[in-house]
Amino acid sequence: MGKPTGFLEYERKVEAYAPVQERLKEYKEFTIPLEEKEIKDQGARCMDCGVPFCHSGCPLGNLIPDFNDAVYKGKWERAAKILHSTNNFPEFTGRLCPAPCEEACVLNINEDPVTIENIEKNIAEQAFLNGWVQAQLPESRTGKKVAVIGSGPAGLAAAQQLNRAGHFVTVYERDEKVGGLLRYGIPDFKMEKSVIDRRLEVLEEEGIKFVTGAHVGENISVEEIKADHDAIMLCGGATVSRTLPIKGAHLKGVHQAMDFLPQNNRRVDNLPFSGKEISAKNKNVIVIGGGDTGSDCIGTSFRQGALSVTNFEIMGKATLDRPQNQPWPYWPMRLRTTSSHKEGAERHWSISTKEFLGDEDGNLVGLITTQVEWTHKLGERPQLSEVPGTEKRWDCDMALLALGFTGSETSLPEQLGLEIDARTNIKASIENYMSNVPGIFVAGDMRRGQSLIVWAISEGRQAAHYVDKYLMGVSNLPLKGEGDLPRV
Template sequence: MGKVTGFKEFERQDESYAPAKERIKHYKEFTVPLNDAEITKQGSRCMDCGIPFCHSGCPLGNLIPDFNHMVHQGEWHKASWLLHSTNNFPEFTGRLCPAPCEKSCVLGIIEDPVSIENIEKQIVERAFKEGWIKPQPPKIRTGKTTAIVGSGPAGLAAAQQLNRAGHTVTVFERDDEVGGLLRYGIPNFKMEKGVIDRRIAILKAEGIIFKTNVNVGVNYDVEDLKKFDAVVLCGGATERRGLPTPGADADGVVQAMDFLTQQTKVLFGKEVKDQVLATDKHVIVIGGGDTGSDCVGTSNRHGAKSVVNFEIMPKPPGHRSPTTPWPFWPLQLKTSSSHEEGVERNWLINTKEFIKDANGKLTALKTVNVEWKMVPGERPQLIEVAGTEKTWPCDLALLALGFTGPESTIADKLGLEKDARSNYKAEYGKYQTNIPNIFAAGDMRRGQSLIVWAISEGREAARQVDIYLMGKSDLPSKNETGDLVAL
């Protein structure tokens, strides 16, 4: 695969960024792509490793050495075909995936791994530019109808796969635009929304029906789902985790996803009442994950006076930790492009109180440093460090603490079972709930996770639905070893 000595000849190169002072003035993507010659070199770095662990690292089982080899040979059309054979939406994963495939790349044992994610992005962008990605409606319709609830990556993947099998597919989205969290939860500077729109245009041309502003269980009776032969629930894990801290009801304590959603809607001319702005404010982002990073980038674009980030966990090491050896996902410090734009990062710190004035407006936060006590066989214990209390000026606190699970409305009204973590109960590999013709996939089934996992679950659930409806399926499935099989 690739060039036998490619990884010895060529160093890893990634896309560069426009300067921070320039990019924080707008909400457009700011990556500077590599030229074709350099991308070809990057594909050539994919060594003939015998057992490509990148397959097992990728939840989709992407045929990574194969499409890297095509890029190495300049066979971009074939690379696109290979990439799309396992991944419906590489333009999403090529921008937003944390690339577990790269962390399990064999080359990563001795030096920088192959730049798989960037190659993936360049392949799909080349394919759109050349017009290779065209609608492929099914030649024959089965007469079976399926409903997809939720139009995030899991719902879209399930919809396209079921449509390819010949079933009539209707996708319900409760928001005013299709895309789920891809639309309003991901800032435009990480993925411009035209990237979603061009793919939705393909799906519509293939015959998929989209209905927006339809909130199943609220303004759409769940009983109406019974008219479909099968239903796939892909509503995501949208119950946001709060912070049970004194003063959390202060004016200025805001859920991160509300903050991000408002900004994207305003950017596209949507009406937003009383938008939360970080302009000229002392902003504290509580939570150190990707959503917290997105809040940092958005706050800097608003023109915040200062941006501080709190994380209750210890600061990860700069390099792979011995506790997470290759090929596992590493415990390692991540510095995003938003962090580079300006933020004070703090670890092992816990918020004790939100301080508000007589009018209920947030003015400051009280914190204390913490440490984690590890006792074998027991849950880690959070210990406060005496004498480390501190008060921080704060006009806007953004809670980026993740999600506790899916909303229960649909499950309650349909009588669906839930697991111990409040997710919709559906066995992995089967995706079938306790009601035979209702399936669940993505974050709604597995809890908050990655876009690549959502696409994988949507594809796998679609195959199980097809088997349920037709007794067999020609849709592909990723088996336990990560190989692509058609059964």
């Protein structure tokens, strides 16, 4: 490495946030970038550790020590080539990934890990700023046509890889703009949509065709898709929200997070939305669910002008330190506090919602909760039980259900004759990502269930390799960790 003693000389430093009252006035990104010297110093912290476990922590197999070293030496274009060789969209992951690579960093055994995610974001920004991200047209076309259904990160990654292999790729998206949950689920304060649009310009220049407003199985028949293409890749995501089947769940004021968040994104982007307006303005909001979606609901509620925001999590409060049963380099279930939490949310753990309360007009006015405890026995699933005498009434005007997703919508796979599992994920082998119907492949959340953006990109890349192999007999598209070093 360029700075063998860098991890001893420099402390971990991440981007600061704009003050809360300032950033709540708008939906723009609010991180304050580090100076270039500071980013180079962070790259210098990467150790010559012999076995870089960050590779195993990253689902994409990013060549992390290599691009860290290049950044330290100021070789930004080389860093961009290394990073893009394994990751189609580092500008997305550099903003949105929870960074399992950092938890697997060798330095993280007894010190703060390298700021891999922020370095990745800055490499991507330098690449766009300096014009190094250029369209890569294939040298020749195979004549084969592939339909990619769904334009989230898995679909976009698959489309770009298959286009590089020379196939004619058409991406079908049922909404009016491309991006999937990147556009309609992720709030703009986490990633502004111009970040998506500048990448889409490159993909279109490369020859990928995008068809929006195309709901395959609804306004476009599956027969038409099958007749016009040599292979089909399904990347529609896991979009069925988990419900809370308790008394009062029908009340006005109880909303799914994935009704609330996309509507606000549409409003910010001046796009129309269907249904009644959902707004947290002047309301006491309770967000049920402690994951990333819950955090996004908190930040959005504050920006809409909520009077207060309270967050419930049914799991117990995690520790700041790594739990003993989740040793390095595994991903630990430790306490994570997001920028949205820091904007004034009140957080409660080990709490279960029992009933929603309404007035005579059917409006939500409050809810009832009880404390819960978890019993852990070796070899068994944790058991949940209520703590007697802990019922409590909470006043609230809006409840947002951020409880995760149960799986994929079943209409399209049923029309295609695909097998699904108990969670309504489409069955497709990880060995080649093909479903039970030859020529139909599945990647991302639609196959593996709700997961991370970095897994979606990884699955899109992996599946593209096997689609190419199915069409051509062999494939030169890289698999995980195999850098194809594109010309950026």
